[in-house]
Amino acid sequence: MSPKKLSLKEKYSLLTRDLEWEYSYRDYKEIFPQEEFEGIKITDWSKWEDPFRLTMDAYWKYQAEKEKKLYAIFDAFAQNNGQLNVADARYVNAVKLFLTGVSPLEYQAYSGFAQVGRQFGGVGARVACQMQSLDELRHVQTQIHAMSHYNKFFDGLSEFNHMHDRVWYLSVPKSFFDDARSAGPFEYMVAIGFSFEYVLTNLLFVPFMSGAAYNGDMATVTFGFSAQSDEARHMTLGLEIIKFLLEQHPDNVPIVQRWINKWFWRGTRVLTLVAMMMDYMLPNRVMSWKEAFEVYFEEAGGALFKDLARYGIEMPVYAETAIAEKEHLSHQAWSIFYNYTHAAAFHTWMPNEREMDWLSEKYPNTFDRYYRARFEHWREMERAGERFYNPTLPMLCQTCQIPMGFTEMDNPTLIAYRQSVFQGERYNFCSDGCKDIFDHEPQKYVQSWLPVHQIFQGNCGGAEMEDVLAGYYRMNLGTDNLDFHGSPDEQRWNHWHNLQTAAEQMKKAS
Amino acid sequence: MTIEIKTSTLEPVRNTYEHIKRRFGDKPASRYQEASYDVAPTHNFHYRPYWEPDRELNDPRRTAIVMQDWYAHRDPRQYYYGAYVQARAKLQEITEANYAFFDKRGLGERMDEAVRARVIRCLVPLRHAELGANMNNVFSSAYGVATVITQAFLYNGMDRLGIAQYLSRIGLLLDGNSGASLASAKEYWMTDPVWQGMRRYIENVLVLKDWFEVFIAQDVVLDTLVYDLMYRQFDEVLTELDGGDIAMLTEFMKEWHKDTSRWVDAVMKTCIAESDHNRETIGSWVQDWREKAVTDLSPLAEIAVGEGALNESVDILNKRLAKVGLNS
Ligand SMILES: [Fe+2]
Numbered sequence: 001m002s003p004k005k006l007s008l009k010e011k012y013s014l015l016t017r018d019l020e021w022e023y024s025y026r027d028y029k030e031i032f033p034q035e036e037f038e039g040i041k042i043t044d045w046s047k048w049e050d051p052f053r054l055t056m057d058a059y060w061k062y063q064a065e066k067e068k069k070l071y072a073i074f075d076a077f078a079q080n081n082g083q084l085n086v087a088d089a090r091y092v093n094a095v096k097l098f099l100t101g102v103s104p105l106e107y108q109a110y111s112g113f114a115q116v117g118r119q120f121g122g123v124g125a126r127v128a129c130q131m132q133s134l135d136e137l138r139h140v141q142t143q144i145h146a147m148s149h150y151n152k153f154f155d156g157l158s159e160f161n162h163m164h165d166r167v168w169y170l171s172v173p174k175s176f177f178d179d180a181r182s183a184g185p186f187e188y189m190v191a192i193g194f195s196f197e198y199v200l201t202n203l204l205f206v207p208f209m210s211g212a213a214y215n216g217d218m219a220t221v222t223f224g225f226s227a228q229s230d231e232a233r234h235m236t237l238g239l240e241i242i243k244f245l246l247e248q249h250p251d252n253v254p255i256v257q258r259w260i261n262k263w264f265w266r267g268t269r270v271l272t273l274v275a276m277m278m279d280y281m282l283p284n285r286v287m288s289w290k291e292a293f294e295v296y297f298e299e300a301g302g303a304l305f306k307d308l309a310r311y312g313i314e315m316p317v318y319a320e321t322a323i324a325e326k327e328h329l330s331h332q333a334w335s336i337f338y339n340y341t342h343a344a345a346f347h348t349w350m351p352n353e354r355e356m357d358w359l360s361e362k363y364p365n366t367f368d369r370y371y372r373a374r375f376e377h378w379r380e381m382e383r384a385g386e387r388f389y390n391p392t393l394p395m396l397c398q399t400c401q402i403p404m405g406f407t408e409m410d411n412p413t414l415i416a417y418r419q420s421v422f423q424g425e426r427y428n429f430c431s432d433g434c435k436d437i438f439d440h441e442p443q444k445y446v447q448s449w450l451p452v453h454q455i456f457q458g459n460c461g462g463a464e465m466e467d468v469l470a471g472y473y474r475m476n477l478g479t480d481n482l483d484f485h486g487s488p489d490e491q492r493w494n495h496w497h498n499l500q501t502a503a504e505q506m507k508k509a510s
Numbered sequence: 511m512t513i514e515i516k517t518s519t520l521e522p523v524r525n526t527y528e529h530i531k532r533r534f535g536d537k538p539a540s541r542y543q544e545a546s547y548d549v550a551p552t553h554n555f556h557y558r559p560y561w562e563p564d565r566e567l568n569d570p571r572r573t574a575i576v577m578q579d580w581y582a583h584r585d586p587r588q589y590y591y592g593a594y595v596q597a598r599a600k601l602q603e604i605t606e607a608n609y610a611f612f613d614k615r616g617l618g619e620r621m622d623e624a625v626r627a628r629v630i631r632c633l634v635p636l637r638h639a640e641l642g643a644n645m646n647n648v649f650s651s652a653y654g655v656a657t658v659i660t661q662a663f664l665y666n667g668m669d670r671l672g673i674a675q676y677l678s679r680i681g682l683l684l685d686g687n688s689g690a691s692l693a694s695a696k697e698y699w700m701t702d703p704v705w706q707g708m709r710r711y712i713e714n715v716l717v718l719k720d721w722f723e724v725f726i727a728q729d730v731v732l733d734t735l736v737y738d739l740m741y742r743q744f745d746e747v748l749t750e751l752d753g754g755d756i757a758m759l760t761e762f763m764k765e766w767h768k769d770t771s772r773w774v775d776a777v778m779k780t781c782i783a784e785s786d787h788n789r790e791t792i793g794s795w796v797q798d799w800r801e802k803a804v805t806d807l808s809p810l811a812e813i814a815v816g817e818g819a820l821n822e823s824v825d826i827l828n829k830r831l832a833k834v835g836l837n838s
């Protein structure tokens with residue numbers, strides 16, 4: 001008997017797909033109770049094409065090798081005080097934004113993929129989702145470990161998870177993922193597996209990871225490289241789910257299209273945080289948000305949607321708006337955060353002259369015309385000892401939860417307001433996209449835990465801002481918040497590098 | 511001897527994250543601690559899930575077990591992702607060598623026909639049960655509470671998929687890579703009266719809604735019985751029949767079960783010690799599922815090992831339960 005060689009595909013099929021059986025003691029619907037309520041029609045799970053064929057033994061082996069290398073770098077980073085090599089201490093605020101805003105989403109992805117990894121009736125889809133769940137757990141944990149060393153030397157990181165559940169701007173990414181996870185399993189996959197991991201992922205991870213590379217952050221960049229092969233698997237899974245759903249039944253097409261519209265818009269709103277990070281928070285700029293958007297969405301996304309046209313899928317409805325916004329998004333977002341830094345757990349600052357010039361060059365249509373004068377004015381105020389903070393609480397969009405600071409694209413001096421009335425209540429939105437999302441599922445979005453509302457209702461520790469910030473948010477006031485200039489972060493950094501702040505120099509001179 | 515390398519020493523501002531400090535004190539923390547404690551979201555969920563509108567997204571009410579603080583748990587193996595994959599990679603390396611040895615020496619071809627048939631009938635169909643165990647553990651990972659618990663469920667779930675794959679490879683080693691043994695094993699799983707009880711048990715667990723009951727039914731009751739029955743008692747039977755080579759291929763399962771049992775026992779102990787309510791709830795689940803398991807597993811136990819085999823396994827289960835504070 002000479003053993004015949006099974007092909008990789010046959011073998012994987014025997015080792016995974018063939019494990020499934022037809023239930024007879026219990027009803028299929030009892031075992032997979034979530035498969036029908038979204039209106040998606042699955043006629044044959046066996047048509048699922050495995051996006052990658054990785055048996056567990058191979059998974060353990062490869063991932064263990066990657067972990068070994070990764071943790072060796074983390075150890076070396078800590079031992080050699082790698083934090084001293086970042087471009088300047090302002091950079092660490094991008095790390096803070098990442099750990100408080102993005103890492104908890106990796107955790108949500110772990111949970112979400114475990115949910116669908118149990119709920120799908122097809123074993124091929126289940127197993128692929130389970131592996132992604134495990135990868136996402138890896139991501140949150142390695143990020144916590146990568147940033148653990150920064151936490152020892154910089155402020156604003158130490159309560160990352162407590163803050164993620166409570167702080168006003170962190171409700172933007174949190175509500176995004178809550179939205180996906182509270183949807184059904186198929187919408188979750190279109191939202192996260194496809195729209196996020198496939199269409200938008202390069203606009204999140206490339207900016208952060210190349211930002212890290214350009215700014216001397218070895219810990220984060222090593223993590224980024226190490227996660228790349230995981231992400232490649234996640235992208236193939238995201239594409240497979242779309243193709244599978246569209247091929248299963250024509251009735252799925254309009255449902256999937258609506259989800260793509262919704263999640264593209266939801267996603268671009270979350271990416272606002274990335275846009276301002278790229279244009280304002282990186283001392284060494286990689287590329288502008290506008291350029292990134294052009295490369296990673298307009299070009300790559302354009303090609304993708306051309307490819308999906310044969311299924312009857314079109315470009316997301318609000319793609320045009322998002323393209324117009326690329327000229328404004330980061331400047332408007334940074335303005336909002338500059339205004340409210342007293343209530344944020346990271347520092348902001350006004351760009352210096354060289355940085356303003358870079359922005360003028362990268363945004364020839366908008367920066368000088370709409371933003372530069374305002375920023376120079378704020379910089380003047382700071383120099384005069386009157387750094388501007390906005391003492392009011394902003395109104396938030398009911399859907400994306402970003403403060404209502406975005407403008408009309410045809411009139412960038414006019415704040416955009418949209419409204420809907422539902423059961424006698426009026427709700428506010430930052431955009432047509434957010435209003436449409438609400439109008440389609442109002443019962444869902446009236447539930448939004450809007451941080452500013454909650455503060456006014458007294459659910460966040462008290463009536464005084466200090467109760468909210470120091471008490472409920474657990475912010476160290478005067479340390480985690482306010483302008484970078486004058487912060488303990490800055491002082492420590494200068495001390496390590498034997499630099500003097502302008503203020504100290506003045507004192508000595510006099 | 512450790513060599514101390516001098517690097518410029520900078521004084522850190524803090525030793526670890528604040529939530530870790532609140533739990534373990536103001537000192538440098540382990541990687542397990544930072545990766546596992548207070549990581550799951552707990553507050554201010556925005557929307558009720560469409561699939562369970564009367565619950566929050568992460569909701570401790572998805573089980574009848576009540577813990578004042580679910581992070582009272584601790585995995586004695588201290589597995590976070592990195593530690594977990596390292597441990598499994600080591601185990602799989604040994605396993606790989608065993609499988610290669612078995613293959614190279616042609617031990618499958620040399621095996622006695624009756625022994626081969628017995629393995630295909632009694633052991634290989636377990637690959638399907640392992641897939642059920644995979645789903646059950648992933649369920650508890652998805653709907654359970656606190657990372658310190660849920661991460662271990664995911665590791666366990668993936669382990670079960672790995673074991674299902676090893677069992678399938680045993681089949682392939684015995685049928686000359688044709689897949690014929692897997693087809694027969696599946697036929698047994700679907701129609702052989704010996705296997706129907708086991709399949710019924712698994713399908714009954716797959717419909718449970720309480721993730722901790724799933725854990726009791728699957729990881730505590732069924733696994734204790736099956737792993738003793740198949741990887742100890744059945745193993746001995748094979749050795750007597752001169753089929754001891756198979757033991758080389760089930761080494762992973764034995765080692766794995768030892769490893770995971772440390773965690774399973776720790777979870778049980780912590781929950782039972784918490785309150786009478788927990789002890790009673792767990793006790794009644796155990797009783798219920800043990801009774802079902804005795805009925806459902808006895809045909810297999812008799813064919814695979816012989817009369818009295820299941821009683822031995824039940825004794826082992828009861829001793830294990832007593833050790834964690836549950837006297838029958
Ligand atoms: Fe990830």
Ligand SMILES: [Fe+2]
Pocket residue numbers: 197230231234
């Ligand atoms: Fe991912």
Ligand SMILES: [Zn+2]
Pocket residue numbers: 269397398399400401402429430431434
């Ligand atoms: Zn909005």
